[in-house]
Structures are given as structure tokens and as C-alpha cells.
Amino acid sequence: MVEFGKKLKERQIQEWQGYYINYKLMKKKVKQYANQIETGALERRYVLKDFSRMLDNQIEKIVLFMLEQQGVLASRIAVLNEQQYALQEEPDISKISELRESYRAVGQDLLKLLYFVEMNAIGLRKILKKFDKRFGYRFTDYYVKTRANHPYSQLQQVFKHVGFGAVVGAISRNLADLQDRQGSYLSIYDQPALPLQDPVVDTIKSAVDRLTHSTNFLNFLGQHALIMHEELPSPVEEHVDEERYHFMSLILNLANTFLYMVNTYIIVPTADDYSMSLGAAPTVCGIVIGAMAVAQIFSSVYFSAWSNKSYFRPLVFSSIILCVGNLMYALAFDLNSIWILLMGRIFCGLGSARAVNRRYISDCVPLKIRMQASAGFVSASALGMACGPALAGLLQTKFTIYNITFNQDTLPGWVMSVFWLMYLVWLWISFREPAREAEDSPVQQESSVEQDKLEKGLVEPLLLTSTENEQDDEDVSEEAPEESRRPANSFADAYRLLTPSVKVQLLIYFMLKYAMEILLSESSVVTTHYFGWTTSSVSIFLFCLGLTVLPVNIAVGSYLSNMYEDRQILLLSEIVVFLGILFSFNLFVPYSVPQYVGSGLIMFVAAEVLEGVNLSLLSRVMSSRLSRGTYNGGLLSTEAGTLARVVADATITLAGFLGESQLLNITLLPSLVICIGSIVATCCTYNSLY
Numbered sequence: 064m065v066e067f068g069k070k071l072k073e074r075q076i077q078e079w080q081g082y083y084i085n086y087k088l089m090k091k092k093v094k095q096y097a098n099q100i101e102t103g104a105l106e107r108r109y110v111l112k113d114f115s116r117m118l119d120n121q122i123e124k125i126v127l128f129m130l131e132q133q134g135v136l137a138s139r140i141a142v143l144n145e146q147q148y149a150l151q152e153e154p155d156i157s158k159i160s161e162l163r164e165s166y167r168a169v170g171q172d173l174l175k176l177l178y179f180v181e182m183n184a185i186g187l188r189k190i191l192k193k194f195d196k197r198f199g200y201r202f203t204d205y206y207v208k209t210r211a212n213h214p215y216s217q218l219q220q221v222f223k224h225v226g227f228g229a230v231v232g233a234i235s236r237n238l239a240d241l242q243d244r245q246g247s248y249l250s251i252y253d254q255p256a257l258p259l260q261d262p263v264v265d266t267i268k269s270a271v272d273r274l275t276h277s278t279n280f281l282n283f284l285g286q287h288a289l290i291m292h293e294e295l296p297s298p299v300e301e302h303v304d305e306e307r308y309h310f311m312s313l314i315l316n317l318a319n320t321f322l323y324m325v326n327t328y329i330i331v332p333t334a335d336d337y338s339m340s341l342g343a344a345p346t347v348c349g350i351v352i353g354a355m356a357v358a359q360i361f362s363s364v365y366f367s368a369w370s371n372k373s374y375f376r377p378l379v380f381s382s383i384i385l386c387v388g389n390l391m392y393a394l395a396f397d398l399n400s401i402w403i404l405l406m407g408r409i410f411c412g413l414g415s416a417r418a419v420n421r422r423y424i425s426d427c428v429p430l431k432i433r434m435q436a437s438a439g440f441v442s443a444s445a446l447g448m449a450c451g452p453a454l455a456g457l458l459q460t461k462f463t464i465y466n467i468t469f470n471q472d473t474l475p476g477w478v479m480s481v482f483w484l485m486y487l488v489w490l491w492i493s494f495r496e497p498a499r500e501a502e503d504s505p506v507q508q509e510s511s512v513e514q515d516k517l518e519k520g521l522v523e524p525l526l527l528t529s530t531e532n533e534q535d536d537e538d539v540s541e542e543a544p545e546e547s548r549r550p551a552n553s554f555a556d557a558y559r560l561l562t563p564s565v566k567v568q569l570l571i572y573f574m575l576k577y578a579m580e581i582l583l584s585e586s587s588v589v590t591t592h593y594f595g596w597t598t599s600s601v602s603i604f605l606f607c608l609g610l611t612v613l614p615v616n617i618a619v620g621s622y623l624s625n626m627y628e629d630r631q632i633l634l635l636s637e638i639v640v641f642l643g644i645l646f647s648f649n650l651f652v653p654y655s656v657p658q659y660v661g662s663g664l665i666m667f668v669a670a671e672v673l674e675g676v677n678l679s680l681l682s683r684v685m686s687s688r689l690s691r692g693t694y695n696g697g698l699l700s701t702e703a704g705t706l707a708r709v710v711a712d713a714t715i716t717l718a719g720f721l722g723e724s725q726l727l728n729i730t731l732l733p734s735l736v737i738c739i740g741s742i743v744a745t746c747c748t749y750n751s752l753y
Contacts, residue, residue, distance in 0.1 A: 071186055076175055082128040083179070084121050084186040092117065093190070093197055114194065115206060118187070122210075125183045132176050133230060139169050140233050147237060163238060170234045308429055309495040312374070313436060316420040317443045318489075319378060322482055324447025325454065326385065326411055327355060328583070328609075329475040330392075332455045332601040335587045337472040341401045345588050346719020346726060352584045353712025354405050358412025359705045367418035367698050374427070375496045377419045382487040384414035386480050393476030396468050407476065418698060427497045442613060449609025454478070456602025471598055557699060567744045568681040569703045571637065574741045575670040575677070576704040578640060578734045580711035582647075582663055583608075585730060588715075592723045593654045604660070608667050615671045623672075633676045634745055639669035641738045649727050 068087045075083055092114070099105040143165050150158055191203040330337070334348035369377045388410025395404035420440060428436045458474040469477060561569070586605060590596035596604075623632055643666025646658065681700065711730075718729040 071182060074182065076179060079128070079179060082124060084125060084183045084190070086186045086190060089117065089121070089190045090193065093194055097197055110198075111202060111205075114202070118190075118206065119210075122187070125180070129176065129180055132179075136169055136173055136176070136230055137233075140166075140230070140237075143169070144233075144237065147240075166234055166238050170238075173230055173234065308427055309497065311493045312495050312497070313423070313428060313439075315378070315486075315490055315494050316374075316423045317436075317439050318486060319381065319416055320420045320440055321443040321447040321450075322479075322486060323385070323415060323417065324444050325451040325482075326389070326479050328448055328451030328605070329455045329479060330408075331583055331605060332452050332587050332598045333472050333475065334584075335591070336598065337396070337404065338401070340396065340472060341399060341404060343401050344719055345591075345723070346585075346716055347401070348588060349584055349712040349715030349719070351404060351408055353709050353716075354408035355412035355415075356705050356708040356712065358409045359415040360702060360709065362413045362415045363418050363698055363701050363705065366416050367422065370419045370422040373496065374419055374423050375490075375494050377416055378490055378494065379487065381414040381416035381419070382483050382490060385411055386483040386487065388412075388414060389476040389480035389483065391476075393473040393480065394467075396470070396473045397466070417701060423497075441616075445609065445612035445616075448612065449606055452602045452605035452609065456599045456606070459599060564748050565681065565685055567741070567748045568677055569699065570744055571633070571673065571677050571741045572681070572700055573703045573707040574637075574734075574737045575640065575673050576707035577711045577737060578644060578666060579670050580708045581715065581730050581734055582667060584712055585715050585726060586663075588719075588723060589727050590659070592726075593649075593659070594656055608664070611664075611668055612671055615668055616675055619672050619675055629676045629680050630745075630749060633673065633680065634742070634749065636669050636673035636676065637738065637742045637745060640666055640673060641735070641742065643667075643669055644731055644735050644738060647727070647731055654727075 068090060071083070071086055096105065096110045096114070100107070100110065143162060146158075146162055146165075150162065191206065194202050331352060334351045335345035338347040338351060339345050366377050366381070388407045391403050391407030391410060393407075395401070395407060424433060424436045424440060455471070455475055458478065459471050460474070461468075461470040463469065583605060587596075587598075587601045590601055590604070619632070643662050646662035647666065651658075678700065714730050714733060715726070718726050721729060
């Protein structure tokens, strides 16, 4: 792997080399500080002051050059505007075409300038992070706070693309105007049916979004999948290996995700009735629902490892296991065995191929559509979550064929086994195994630009030990041991790469999944006990909750994330989840439907907002060594969420021994405690989440 400084130099625009951040010099300076502090030649205060001055000079160099180039672009646009005004009096098709190309040329130069600023922004983040990791001091927190909030901030010029919006607007407006005017003089056969946005403008807007970290709905939703991307941008469109990408194979992976989520939640409205029909308590539904999650803890690991060698075989195995598991679930009624019921759900969990689905998108989908594919992965999950209970509500019938019972309890198993069989046939016919690279690089590409916000907490003494310094996995040199540059090869190895910020984000993910699982899994028992709801009523309630997922993410991804910082939304969402849990307690008699539905909706929606922002932040602060390999960031988040579901379902079953009247309050109490803990942890690491 080429170290970051060399990668930065390779991707520099040659004629602008002197205006880039001198990353190599600053890295050497950090090393000198460390050596001088060890010998007692420097004091901490001098180091902070000197390094701040150096950063200020570097940023000023970048900003002044950026402003100079913006002025050049503005002057060129002004000249082109004068030519356009002249063409209004004497229209000329050839000159209009030439003028459009001239505007596009300005757009291409603006794109180069955006890449210039973006690469410098990456360099600044990385050198700040290196300083913090080397000295164990939250210098980045101090530097960003003092510089970014100052009325004459030059740092904001780098990170907030000040002035670029006007140039982008001028180019896009004039190109659109010329396109409309040119259409007036062309034959109707030459006029396209629908006017299209000029490609150069689309590319510029994408570059601006990356630079500011403001995000549209697709990007926001795609981050839920924790599929990380190339860190350094390139001003030239790089060749993408299309041989590894197959559209139908991608659709099959998304279909697998959708069906698995349907399979997970289709039994929720009827699990308590099914348990009672087999002679168990209704709260045993917690074990029935959670058995799938228990098995998924193990299946996620071996499916993630299996995907290193193949995608087709794991998906075939998953389909067969899920088909068998659903058959066992359905036959448990006539065999009158709660153990077969549980084994069926365990088999379903052993067939969880979500790690394969995520890995396929990461490895085999071209970069230009990877974010859309990631958003499709999350959307398929959300749609499956809503469709599962809805489908259960439609299966309200009872009949017998050859002494085999088909009713609301068994039909979910029968229906899903048929679906998985159909999926297996479709998979066998249409899936194409992507070509494997001859030899995988020992060090994978580093993750997305946003990942570079990794922060260490305040630790004393100022200088870390040399052993700790060796653990710095970011920007390792070519002489570093190969093991220090490889992806994590075990959970223990992955855990050692988790910083306090990452641990807090995983705790938040655990909390929200725990709270959501408590709400969903016990909904049938609670609503039957307090309100006498039927299976259809529970299905409608859960279906409505599931339908909120995409609208909520649209609102957050399109609006809130552009108005507020992610960490602000994160903390506010945690507080709202806390309030939703608090209002759910049965403190007043009688317990009313509006209280349960209202508090449940508040908690669920806030948890959905929290999940999106949480995973967005997690993708930024997670180590690059966790972007690939078996024990990657996606697997860690999946395991955290799955473990939360297991613990929640076990809590429901254990609380059931105290009676259904106590179930609600007892299960909500751990949710409340964990939520308070996550809020406190967020406040402690708040300044590192930017």
C-alpha cells in the first residue's frame, strides 16, 4: 500500500503542485515534536502553538490560491456571458455550440479546483488526526473550534466551498439557457424528447456534495449499509472493471435482503398465538423471534468469510437453509413441538446472507452506481420489514390438506418456504459469479473521505509510548510491517482498532436496535393484554411503523442533514428516543391506545433517524482497516444490532415469568437505562464526532 502522502502527490494537478498542503513536511514535523518532547527539548505549549501556526500558513496558502482561481473562472464566465448577449441579436447555431463547449470547459476547470480543495481537506483531516493519535491530545477539537467559528475563518473556506455555489449556478444556468435557445433553431427530429441536465453540472454537484459532506437522500440512505468508498478523489474518471458487475446478480442480492427481512418479521404478529397453541406461554414469542437472531450472530461470520471466495454458493446455501427452516416452522404445529418451531427459526437465522449481499455491493458494483446500490440494499431491508407483518395480516385463514394444517400460525412458514424455493430457481438460472482477482492485495483501499474524522479522547501524558504509536494504522509507510496494514483477521483484532468514538457509536446502535426489538417483538402480547387487539390489528400497526422508514430517511437525508450537524441530530434523536421510552411506561390506569401508539411511534421514528445518522458517523470514524476483509465494519455493526435483538428477545421471555401485566414496564426499564448510558457516552465524545 502506498502511504497517504505519496498517494496525495500522485493525484496532484501538476501545474498546481506548489499550492497543495505540504503533508510530508507536516508529518515530519509531528515526528520531530515527538522526539524533542521525549528528550525534554520542547514543552507542550510550544508544540501546540507552533503546529497551529504551521497549519494556519498552509490553509492560507490553499485559500488564497482557491480565491485566485475562482476569480479567473468568474472572469471567463463574464466574457462568455458577453458573447451570449451578442448572440441574442444574431443567432448562429455553430457559435451557440461553441459557446456551450466553452462553458463546459469552465465547468471542467471548476471541477479540477473542487478536486484540489477536496484533496487538501483530506490532508488537513489526516494530519490533525495523526497529531492527536501521536500525542493523545484532542488538538483537532481545539483547532477546528477556534478556527471554524471565527468571523474571518479560512478553514470554512476549505470545508464549506465558500464562493463555489455562485460559479456552479452561473455555469448551469447559462448551459440550460443555451440548450433551450439551440433547440429553437434545430429540426424537431434533432430535439430530444426530454431535456437532460448537462453531465458536467451533475459531476460538479457531486464533487460539491463530497466536499461539504452535505448529502442527498441516496447518499444518506446508502451510508446505512456501511459500504465504504475510495478515499482520495480523482479528477479523471477511472476505469471500472465492468466484468465483475452483473445487473441481475445485484437484483438477486437485493431480493435476498428483502425476502430475509420479510422472513424475520412475518411471524411477529402471530408468534405469541403459535407459542400458546404448542402449550407454551405467550411471552415465549421472545425466544421464537430471537432464535433467528441468535443464529445470525454466527452465520454473519461464516458468510462474511465465505464471500471471500464465492457469492453464488453462499446464496444457494442460504436459500436452501431458509427453505428448510420455514418448512420446520410450519410443520411444528402438526407435530405439536415447540422445539421443532425453535429449530426452524434457528435454521432461518443460519441462512442469513446479509454479509454476502453487502460484500457483493462493495466488491462488484462499479463506483459510479455503488451509492445507489447501497441505498437499494437499505430500502429493500426497510420494505421487507414493512411487508412482513402486512403479509401476516393477509394470511388469516384456516384449512387442512392431507392432515397438514394451514392457518395464520403456519402459513407464514409455508409461504416463505415457497418464496425461497422460487428464489433459488431464479438464482440458479440468472446469477453470474463475478471473476475473482488473481491475488488480493494484502492492504485494501482506505475508506471514504468522511471516515477521516477519527478522534482520540484526551489522554495523559501528552506523548504516547512508542508501542502505542506503532498501532497507528492510518497512513502507514511502506516500510511498516505487512501485518499492520492488513484488514482485521479476528474479532479481537477488530476490537483493538475501535476508538472511543467508534465504541460509542456501536453502543448507540445496540441501544436503538434493542429499543426497536422490544417494541416490535412484544407488540402482539402487549396489545392483546391491554387492548384485545387481533392479529390483523397488530399487523396493521407494525406495517404502519415499517412504512415510516423511507419517509423519515428522506426527511433526514434531504433536509435535516443539510441544516444541522450529524452529531446534533444524533444527540437530539437519542433524547427523543428516551422520551418515547419514558412515555411508553404504564404509569396510569387505564393504559390507553393513544399513549401506546403515540409513544411507540415517537420512539420508532426517532430510532430510525438515529440509525441513519449513527451509521453515517460510524462510517467516518471507523478505521480504514475495517473497510474490507471478513471482520469489517459492516459485520461489526451487524453483530452489534443482532446481539441487541437477542438480548431484547431474551428480556421479553424472562420478564414473562412475572406475568403479562408487568411485561411492558419491566422490558422498557433496560431500554431506558441503556438509552441514558448512550446519551452520557455521546456527550463525553461529542467533540470528536465531526
